[in-house]
Each structure stands twice: as C-alpha cells, then as structure tokens.
Amino acid sequence: MQSIRNIAIIAHVDHGKTTLVDKILHTCNLFRDNEETGDLILDNNDLERERGITIVSKNVAVNYKGVKINIIDTPGHADFGGEVERVLKMADGVLLLVDAFEGPMPQTRFVTQKALSLGLKPILVINKVDKENCRPEEVHEAVFELFFNLEATEEQLDFQTIYGSSKQGWMSTDWRQPTTDLTPLLDLILEEIPPVPVKEGTLQMQITSLDYSSFVGRIAVGRVARGVIRENMPVSLVKKDGKIVKSRIKELYTFDGLGKLRVQEVKGGDICAVVGVEGFEIGDTIADFEKPEALPGIKIDEPTMNMLFTINNSPFFGKEGKYVTSRHLRDRLFKETEKNLALRVEESDSPDSLLVYGRGILHLSVLIETMRREGYELQVGQPQVIVKEIDGVKCEPVESLIVDVPAESAGKVIELVTQRKGEMKVMEPKGDLQHLEFEIPSRGIIGLRNAVLTATAGEAIMAHRFKSYEPLRGEIPQRLSGVLISMDKGSATAYRIDKLQDRGRFFVSPGDEVYEGMIIGENSRDNDMVVNITEGKQLTNFRTTSKDDAAKIAPAVKFSLEEALEYVQNDEYVEVTPHSMRLRKIVLKETDRKRKN
CATH class of the missing domain: 2.40.50.250 (bipa protein)
Structure with a gap:
C-alpha cells in the first residue's frame, strides 16, 4: 500500500500559502513544461482572484518519492474560520507559514490554536526571507513563544523550522544559504509528518466538505478514518442527531494533482470524494452498513454578527436582476447554509426578510457579492453584533485588534480606537513602524477601517480576531455627519x-x-x-453679457x-x-x- 501524508497549510492572510502550493505543484512536475498555468492556481473563483484572498479551502495531491502528499490550502481571514476548523480534521500535520518580517499575526494565533488542540504535528515555514528588513531569528522566537502560550505539548514545541521564499521557489534549513528548489521542504514533510495511522475496525469516514457537480449532484468529501470504502458498497449515514439512513456508494474518487481520479476502493487515511450518498450534511459520518459507529461531530465557533436580508422594494426593483422575490432569496440563503458552516439563517417577523448570522462583515459581504453575480437583487440592513446574556449580565463580542502604523500617525489611530471604547494593551516599535495592540468591542470595528486609513493616509495595516464575550462597554459614537x-x-x-x-x-x-x-x-x-x-x-430668452x-x-x-x-x-x-x-x-x-x- 502506498504511504500517505495529509497536511494543511495555515497562515495569516497574505503570508503566501497559495503561492507555496503553486510552487509545490511545479516542483512535483504536475504540469508539462510548455503548459500555461498562471499564478495562484488554487484561487479559482472570480471573487478570490479579484480580492487576492482564499475564501474556500481546497485539496490537491502530489506524488513525491513514491509517497502521496494530500495538501489542503486554507483561508487566512478569521471571517472564514469555519472553513479552517472543519478541514483540519483531515490532516495529520500542519505547515505553519509565517512572514519573515511581520511574524505571527492574530489570525495565525487563531488557526494555530485549533491545530495544536487537535494534536497535529507542526512544521514552521518562515517565508519571504528575500524581503528587505526581514528578521527570521526574532520571528522564530516569537512563534516558539506563541506555541508555549497556546499550551503546546513537548513534542509540538520541538518543531522543525525551514526558511525560504515561495515566490522565488526555494526553501532551505539556513536562510543565508538559498537553494534552487523546494525539495528540502518536501523531504522535511516526509521525515516529520507522521504517516497515516492504520486503525483496525469497520468503516468510518467523516464528511468535512462538499463539492457539487451538475451531473451527479452533491459530492461528499472527507477522510477515511478507518476501514476500507469501496464502490457499490452499502453503507449507513449517521446524522448529527443520531438518526441512521441506509445508502449505497455509486462512485469513488481520490484527489490526484488538481483533479480527481476514479478508483475502486480507498483505504484508511486517504482523502476521498463519494458520489451517491443522499441527504448528508457536513459533520455526518459514513459508517458500516450493519454496525454503524459515528465519529464525534465538528464543533464550529458561534457567529458574532447578524444582518437583515430583505427583498428589493425600491422604485428601481427588477430592472437588472433575474431573482427578485422573497422565495428566491429564502431558497438561496438556506442552500448556502449547507456548505457554509459558520452561517446561520433565521426567519424574521416579516415574510419578506431573513436574519443572516455570520463571523464578520467580510464573511457576509462575500455571500452578498456572490449572490449579486448570480443575478439576485436584495437589500441589506446595518450589521448588528450579537449580544448574549451570560450569568444575568449583557455581554458583547470583544476582538483583539492589531495596527501597524508609521510612528507619526500612531497618535491619531490611538485616538480613533479609544473613542470607540478600545483599550490599548501593547505599543512597541517593529522595524520602522509602531506596533499597537488593542481590545475593542466588535461594534467599534464596524466603520473603523475607513477612518483609520483616512487618518494615516492609507499606511496603516489592520488585523483583528474575535477574543471573547465581555460585559457591554456602553455607547459608541456612530457616523459623525448626516x-x-x-x-x-x-x-x-x-x-x-x-x-x-x-x-x-x-x-x-x-x-x-x-x-x-x-x-x-x-x-x-x-x-x-x-x-x-x-x-x-x-x-x-433674455440674454446677459456674463457667460x-x-x-x-x-x-x-x-x-x-x-x-x-x-x-x-x-x-x-x-x-x-x-x-x-x-x-x-x-x-x-x-x-x-x-x-x-
């Protein structure tokens, strides 16, 4: 049986995950020499290409020295954290990618915490060491500290580090001595990431994501935890509530390069796509026909924000869109919840509008943008944060906010954040920038980015992530002008x-x-x-001399x-x-x- 390694690539947004996957595909000779591939091969939908970010996690597989490596590319934004949380279940190890200048950022912390708690083996990749004023040694120390603070095990703290530049396509164990390709990284993956454990017992496979084909309908994607899955095999689908539905597998695919390869059977540990199972949801288990045993469900963090979606009833309705009625809107939103785990949709008191809950403004705006491109017309209200009552006290979501800004503009940023009930926790120099850390209510972040960019002439770099629910912090001034x-x-x-x-x-x-x-x-x-x-x-018709x-x-x-x-x-x-x-x-x-x- 061929040896398999499953790894996920995690990092803060813009640290170079998708570029690294591109270069791995080229190193493993996945393309003919004369083939035009372009950049960011995995960011394949229009929205991802325009914004230059990954929104949906994707799988590819490469063969290196006779070993199959399944690679999962994940989004870097905390708004799409739901994507990361569910796909980490398919991996045995993670490549933690960190920028050699910026170091670990708030979203790095968020995904690293999830990976360490699942017991995955980390490899640290310090990327972009070809940039000026990079500081690989300091970044290495900072990551070690981060692991320590996140309560990593002894084994996880003894992680291997590799340096390089994914854009230039090289990796090396010493950042002062560049090599010519990525083989040192691939060799390290084979050494460090444990082979897939073989478990004895009946079939168990958890569905962690889904694909759709207009020919065969919904396709379940997941990792076979134990046993063997075969074409035409009768199986049981164990739902979240414990209900068992009998079904049969029609077709089986494994990932091969950028595409899928049809196979007769898949053994434990490999990631595969299954056609023929009806009515499944993410988190359900495909198990043995006679003695089904479920795997524990996937726990996803709660949404922190909601928005009212309603039909377009302005005087210009129906001029541009194909889908304008409340029935279209309702069907589309409920269909989205099947694959977008961090999204929740609830009925409101009016039949024409729905409340949509999500992780943040970016999470919801990507959904709105996708819908408008499909031909929907809709109206959305102001984003509202979700207030919970904990032990009789009203609490709201609070986020950690990090701003890197030129020293001369730092005062303006601090003033803007404190007006919105933010508290400053850290202020320190970082290269030629000032590094500021705050704790601020999610309400205060809405509309803050515009104000900060205006005040700093566009030079501020902002990142934030959800921290916890804390007691309400009082009134926050909204828009200042009418x-x-x-x-x-x-x-x-x-x-x-x-x-x-x-x-x-x-x-x-x-x-x-x-x-x-x-x-x-x-x-x-x-x-x-x-x-x-x-x-x-x-x-x-009375003419004057003045023009x-x-x-x-x-x-x-x-x-x-x-x-x-x-x-x-x-x-x-x-x-x-x-x-x-x-x-x-x-x-x-x-x-x-x-x-x-």
Whole structure:
C-alpha cells in the first residue's frame, strides 16, 4: 500500500500559502513544461482572484518519492474560520507559514490554536526571507513563544523550522544559504509528518466538505478514518442527531494533482470524494452498513454578527436582476447554509426578510457579492453584533485588534480606537513602524477601517480576531455627519451638483438615475438634509453679457460593498443589484420619516 501524508497549510492572510502550493505543484512536475498555468492556481473563483484572498479551502495531491502528499490550502481571514476548523480534521500535520518580517499575526494565533488542540504535528515555514528588513531569528522566537502560550505539548514545541521564499521557489534549513528548489521542504514533510495511522475496525469516514457537480449532484468529501470504502458498497449515514439512513456508494474518487481520479476502493487515511450518498450534511459520518459507529461531530465557533436580508422594494426593483422575490432569496440563503458552516439563517417577523448570522462583515459581504453575480437583487440592513446574556449580565463580542502604523500617525489611530471604547494593551516599535495592540468591542470595528486609513493616509495595516464575550462597554459614537437625500426621482444634473457642492460630498455623478429617499451624498454637518438634485437650469430668452461659468465638479465617492455596509445606519439599507449598489433610507418619503420620528 502506498504511504500517505495529509497536511494543511495555515497562515495569516497574505503570508503566501497559495503561492507555496503553486510552487509545490511545479516542483512535483504536475504540469508539462510548455503548459500555461498562471499564478495562484488554487484561487479559482472570480471573487478570490479579484480580492487576492482564499475564501474556500481546497485539496490537491502530489506524488513525491513514491509517497502521496494530500495538501489542503486554507483561508487566512478569521471571517472564514469555519472553513479552517472543519478541514483540519483531515490532516495529520500542519505547515505553519509565517512572514519573515511581520511574524505571527492574530489570525495565525487563531488557526494555530485549533491545530495544536487537535494534536497535529507542526512544521514552521518562515517565508519571504528575500524581503528587505526581514528578521527570521526574532520571528522564530516569537512563534516558539506563541506555541508555549497556546499550551503546546513537548513534542509540538520541538518543531522543525525551514526558511525560504515561495515566490522565488526555494526553501532551505539556513536562510543565508538559498537553494534552487523546494525539495528540502518536501523531504522535511516526509521525515516529520507522521504517516497515516492504520486503525483496525469497520468503516468510518467523516464528511468535512462538499463539492457539487451538475451531473451527479452533491459530492461528499472527507477522510477515511478507518476501514476500507469501496464502490457499490452499502453503507449507513449517521446524522448529527443520531438518526441512521441506509445508502449505497455509486462512485469513488481520490484527489490526484488538481483533479480527481476514479478508483475502486480507498483505504484508511486517504482523502476521498463519494458520489451517491443522499441527504448528508457536513459533520455526518459514513459508517458500516450493519454496525454503524459515528465519529464525534465538528464543533464550529458561534457567529458574532447578524444582518437583515430583505427583498428589493425600491422604485428601481427588477430592472437588472433575474431573482427578485422573497422565495428566491429564502431558497438561496438556506442552500448556502449547507456548505457554509459558520452561517446561520433565521426567519424574521416579516415574510419578506431573513436574519443572516455570520463571523464578520467580510464573511457576509462575500455571500452578498456572490449572490449579486448570480443575478439576485436584495437589500441589506446595518450589521448588528450579537449580544448574549451570560450569568444575568449583557455581554458583547470583544476582538483583539492589531495596527501597524508609521510612528507619526500612531497618535491619531490611538485616538480613533479609544473613542470607540478600545483599550490599548501593547505599543512597541517593529522595524520602522509602531506596533499597537488593542481590545475593542466588535461594534467599534464596524466603520473603523475607513477612518483609520483616512487618518494615516492609507499606511496603516489592520488585523483583528474575535477574543471573547465581555460585559457591554456602553455607547459608541456612530457616523459623525448626516447624509444628503434626494427629494425627487429623475437624473442628477451637473448644474445642481455644482451648486450644492459646498453642502458636502456626493456619491452620484451627473446623469445617474436617483429616486426619492435615496442617499446621494454626505452632509458636512451632523443632520440629514433633503436636496433637489434633478432640476436643470432655467433657460430664458433674455440674454446677459456674463457667460455661464463651466461647472467644476469633484469626482463622486464610490464605496466598495464592505465600506457601504459599514457606512449605513439602522434606518438605512444598502440596495444591491447585479450592476449597481445604492444607499437609501428605509422610509423613502420625507413626510413619513418625520411622522415616524
């Protein structure tokens, strides 16, 4: 039987996981010499390529010196922590990738803690040692300290370290002596990561992720914990609640390179994809037909934030989208919960809207962006954090926030964070930057990134992760300025925008269609103001000698989806359609808003 190693690659966002997997694939001669592959081969959906981040974890397999290595690439953002938590169950060891300058970051800590608690064997890869002002020795010390603080075992603390640059495609045991390829890393994996343990007993396989094919439907992916699984074999599916459903396996695939290979049987320890089992969920166990034994379920951290998703009922509804009814919206959201474990959907008091719970704004905005590309129209309300009652005290989620910023802007950042009830814990120099650590309520982080980037001229690097639930910290100031609201339906004119420019900054350009109650700009004062932006210039046949001055208009402010979600208040919606994104008041008519207040 061929020897197998299962490893997951974990790291903070942007430390080079997906690039490293690319280079491993090339080292193991997975492609012909003349084949065009491009970069970031595994980030294969449009959203991942545009944002340059991994959202969904993926499997590939390579053969090296006769050993099969299953590699799992995981996301680095804590918002997609649910992805990481479930796939670590398939691995026996982890490659912890750390940037040689930044060192271990908050999300590194989050995934490392999960990996160590599962008893996985770590290998430390210090990446990007070709960068200027890198500090590999200090980073090595910092990781050792991190492992110690996370209560790693003696064996885990005795980890091996390898240095290199995944972009340049080399790894070496000494960072001052570059090699030419990645073989030192692959050799280390074979030495250090334990071979798959062979357990005696009947079949057990936990489903840890799912794939979908338009031909055969849903495909279960997981690792065979013990026993052997064969094509056409009768099996039992053990659900989370203990219910047992009898089923039969139609087709079996193992991972081979970037694709799948159809096989007759898969032995314990390998990762495989199963076709033919109906009605499964992630965390269920495929077990023996006669004596089924379940594996312990997958525990996922609770969501910390929720948002109201509702149908688009603005005057412009149905102009761009294919799916606009509440039935479409409901079906799509409940379908998403099957594969997105950290997401929860609940009914609200109105039949047209649903409450969606997730890990953070990025987690929910990726879902909204995916839906709008599929042709859905919807509106979303302001993100709300989930408040729990613990021992009779109201508690809210608190996060650890790390900001690296040039020294001259540090004061502004500290002021912004403390206004939002953040407490400073650490302030120390790190290279030519100041390294600041805070504890701040999740409510305070909503809308903070924009303010910090504006105050530091875009030079701040921010990262945050959920820490724990703590007692409520009181009122947090929201948006400081009011908004400009359109009075009428029609097209925005350059003449009116020009005349109103000293009132604030605009989100629309001349010629954009607007409707009554739509938010078209930010007021320079703290109250909301209704303005007429659609009126043209009155033309008379009475000529004067003075010519018209040409209108000089500042360019409109354009929000990304996350920025828009952070900007809106609780009486406003973000309207999202396949081609446009608008901000609006929930109550469109001014008289109705006044009556409500």
